[in-house]
Amino acid sequence: xQTDPTRGVRCVVEATDAEAKGLGHSLRHRSFRDLFxxxxxxxxxxxxxxxxxxxVVYHYTGSALDIAYLGLTGIVPAIVLGLIAGVVADxxxxxxxxxxxxxxxxxxxxxxxxFLVVVGFSLPLILAVMIFVNCFxxxxxxxxxxxxxRLVPKTSLEDANxxxxxxxxxxxxxxxxxxxxxxxxxxxxxxxxxxAVTYALxxxxxxxxxxxxxxxxxxxxxEASSFRRDFSEGMGYVLKxxxxxxxxxxxxxxxxxxxxxxxxxxxxxxxxxxxxxAVYGSLVAAxxxxxxxxxxVVGRVRARPHAGLLMGFCLLIEGTSWTTLxxxxxxxxxxxxxxxxxxxxxxxxxVYYSTIQAIVPGRVLGRVLSIGDFGSFAAxxxxxxxxxxxxxxxxxxxxxxxxxxxxLLTGTSLLLLPDFRRFGRERSSLGMAPPSEPPPA
Numbered sequence: 001x002q003t004d005p006t007r008g009v010r011c012v013v014e015a016t017d018a019e020a021k022g023l024g025h026s027l028r029h030r031s032f033r034d035l036f037x038x039x040x041x042x043x044x045x046x047x048x049x050x051x052x053x054x055x056v057v058y059h060y061t062g063s064a065l066d067i068a069y070l071g072l073t074g075i076v077p078a079i080v081l082g083l084i085a086g087v088v089a090d091x092x093x094x095x096x097x098x099x100x101x102x103x104x105x106x107x108x109x110x111x112x113x114x115f116l117v118v119v120g121f122s123l124p125l126i127l128a129v130m131i132f133v134n135c136f137x138x139x140x141x142x143x144x145x146x147x148x149x150r151l152v153p154k155t156s157l158e159d160a161n162x163x164x165x166x167x168x169x170x171x172x173x174x175x176x177x178x179x180x181x182x183x184x185x186x187x188x189x190x191x192x193x194x195x196a197v198t199y200a201l202x203x204x205x206x207x208x209x210x211x212x213x214x215x216x217x218x219x220x221x222x223e224a225s226s227f228r229r230d231f232s233e234g235m236g237y238v239l240k241x242x243x244x245x246x247x248x249x250x251x252x253x254x255x256x257x258x259x260x261x262x263x264x265x266x267x268x269x270x271x272x273x274x275x276x277x278a279v280y281g282s283l284v285a286a287x288x289x290x291x292x293x294x295x296x297v298v299g300r301v302r303a304r305p306h307a308g309l310l311m312g313f314c315l316l317i318e319g320t321s322w323t324t325l326x327x328x329x330x331x332x333x334x335x336x337x338x339x340x341x342x343x344x345x346x347x348x349x350x351v352y353y354s355t356i357q358a359i360v361p362g363r364v365l366g367r368v369l370s371i372g373d374f375g376s377f378a379a380x381x382x383x384x385x386x387x388x389x390x391x392x393x394x395x396x397x398x399x400x401x402x403x404x405x406x407x408l409l410t411g412t413s414l415l416l417l418p419d420f421r422r423f424g425r426e427r428s429s430l431g432m433a434p435p436s437e438p439p440p441a
Contacts, residue, residue, distance in 0.1 A: 045198025047175025052191030086370025095214030180281025234367025290342020307424030315411025
């Protein structure tokens with residue numbers, strides 16, 4: 001039985017199997033549609049902005065190491081604030097956190113656009129503003145992931161995550177291609193201004209979500225607790241279950257190695273296929289298209305019971321793709337390899353988030369998600385610097401090949417771990433209990 005909610009009214013959904021069938025069934029829920037629209041618009045703008053700012057930096061400096069520094073502005077805030085952001089997402093209203101983050105990102109991107117137009121290029125300012133913007137992105141991410149089980153029933157989580165990831169990837173693909181075209185036609189700086197507008201639109205969509213749906217159990221008792229105690233509770237929840245711990249930290253080596261590749265597509269395009277921004281944008285778009293398709297596939301198959309196995313096989317596909325990019329001198333082959341890598345990444349991410357959201361209680365979900373992200377991304381800053389140095393010394397071919405072989409070995413190693421392979425098979429265990437509250441529409 002399902003009750004159609006009005007704004008601001010919390011209601012419980014008991015979705016039947018029939019209701020959970022069909023592509024896009026999660027879009028029946030009004031609050032999810034708002035989150036969906038927010039995710040799509042901000043992804044479109046972020047893609048345009050990434051292509052634009054990467055091209056600006058590489059155009060003025062010609063340095064792969066400076067591109068690595070730019071990549072660090074996106075990763076370091078996620079590492080430094082990621083664990084804190086999980087605690088914040090479990091203590092405060094998640095919708096309000098997301099709106100605040102969007103408005104702050106609007107201010108940052110607008111400031112950078114105005115400065116570059118009026119004053120001119122400044123690498124320190126670009127890096128500082130991107131750190132500021134990405135700090136709020138780090139706060140946004142766990143809140144947006146943890147609010148999802150409150151917006152759709154549990155049976156719709158794969159579909160909802162797939163739609164969010166796939167549509168964001170399509171928007172990212174379109175934005176990447178558009179960013180390349182904008183660089184050619186009007187200059188890269190205007191892409192940053194477009195990103196400011198899309199963050200503003202995202203905030204408008206999020207405001208439409210009922211405030212009640214952003215609340216957590218932690219709000220009523222946060223004064224009696226502390227950040228340290230809340231963090232310890234979340235970390236203990238992860239570490240007391242071996243399967244959850246291996247899944248949370250097992251992707252760290254592959255993300256370290258993959259950071260040799262995707263952040264340096266701009267260098268790859270410039271050295272393999274000439275200094276053409278449209279080629280660079282197309283390769284980024286190809287990766288995003290793959291993510292979109294891979295994300296949607298999860299909701300069409302029974303992936304969750306075999307989550308660990310499937311995530312391991314996805315690493316094998318990703319490693320093969322990076323190896324193909326390293327050896328390819330043909331744009332078509334490179335684009336196909338980027339699509340294949342995206343397929344693996346999108347599928348693995350959607351399976352992971354859907355499984356975690358289905359089995360972890362809402363009161364600790366933000367912390368568990370942020371710990372998992374930290375475990376996956378902690379080595380990326382080092383990987384970006386190492387990748388930039390390796391490309392400068394040995395070239396993109398050798399660096400991409402090392403990344404591909406390393407990811408293949410990581411996937412093989414994880415598949416040899418029984419507890420990792422078991423992820424998704426058991427509905428509950430010491431560390432992974434089913435949610436204590438049913439989600440509202």
